[in-house]
Amino acid sequence: MSSSTVNLKQPNASPGTTKARGLRRPGFRRTAIGLVVPILILLAWQWVGQSAAMAGLVPTPVQVARAWYVWMFGNPGLGLNPYQGTWLGNVQYSSLRVLQGFLLAMLLGIPLGLSIGWSRLMSHMFDPxxxxxxxxxxxxxxxxxIALFGIRxxxxxxxxxxxGFYAIVVNTTQGARDVDRNLVRAAQMMGAKPAHMLRRVVLPAAMPSIFTGLRIGLGISWTAVIVSEMVAVKSGLxxxxxxxxxxxxxxxVLADMVSIGLMGFISDRLIVMIEHHVLAWRMLQNH
Structure with a gap:
């Protein structure tokens, strides 16, 4: 090969260049930006907790983290701390209750919302x-x-x-009402029956609104489980x-509040992951 031939191969990137490219990745930047405000809040909280005016009234993040660690990893039944080692059990109690109530809200709320949004008769019967x-x-x-079920x-x-029910029903109803009428007319021209149209046209078109309702409903469900466990049961967060x-x-108390927020965040991310999988066609369409 002559000396005038151009070498099209790019030189190997140096470790410093690879690291710099990694720092410029959108995922890393989003994570770094998302941590700025929480870190500032923790620093302000630590400063307020150590101030003379709030000393002994507001536990510092370090004190909360220490109590949370004992609550999570301590040996239950040892020592005078009644919360020691009971974190996982209480998280499981609360999570199971949220799962049961939320699934029940989904099973009833989504079909009812589709029916109300699609059928004028169902709307007149149930929407008011x-x-x-x-x-x-x-x-x-x-x-x-409490009167109906007792402390159970x-x-x-x-x-x-x-x-969770009302958020799911309202958002599902709105999603069914906003279905593109051109899709409905096309399905009718192809001879689609009402039940088939509801399942193959209305349900997919309403999915974005349904997932919005699921996310809102799940957040309200975590609020409801905390309220109910304060009075109606004797376990859980x-x-x-x-x-x-x-x-x-x-x-x-503060470690418990952080735990509630953490569990709510994790469950919301699970819904978002399912949404991305179910609505993959929509993501491709947007691109």
Missing amino acids: LIQGLRPIPITAWLPFS DMGAIFLIFLG GYVLWDAYYVGRMDI
Whole structure:
């Protein structure tokens, strides 16, 4: 090969160049940007907790982290700390209740929302009732739940169901009403029956709104489980939150609040992952 031939091969990237490219990746940048505000909040919290005015009133992040570690990894039954080593069990209790109530809300809310949004008759029958019950807060249902189910898991599951149900129904209804009428006309011209159209046209078109309702409903479900466990049951993160406040363990209270937020965030990310998988066609369409 002559000396005038151009070498098209790129030289091997140096380790420094590879590292610099890694730092410029969008995922790394998003993570770094997302950590800025939490770190600033932690620093401000530590400063306030160590100040003379708040000393002993507001536990510092270091104190909360220490209490959280003992709550998570300590040996239950040893020592005088009643919360030692009980974190995982309480997370499991709360998560199972949220899962049961939320699945029940999904199984009832999605079909009902599709029916209300698609059928004028169903809308006239059910929409006024739902809109009338929806503004009633979860706390207002607590006495009814205790009277009906007692201090048992079913009372908490009932409140969680109510928390997620209305968000799912309303968003699913709106998604069914916003279906492109050209798609409906095309399906009708091809001889699609109502049940087939509902399953193959309306449901896929309403999926983005359904997932929005699922995410909102799941967040409300975590709120409902904490409220219900404070009163209606004697286990779970909500029960620990109220019990720790009652005995003055504010470090456990704050660790419990962080745990609730963490579990809510993880469950929301699971819904988003499922959404990306189910709506992969929409992602490709947007690109």
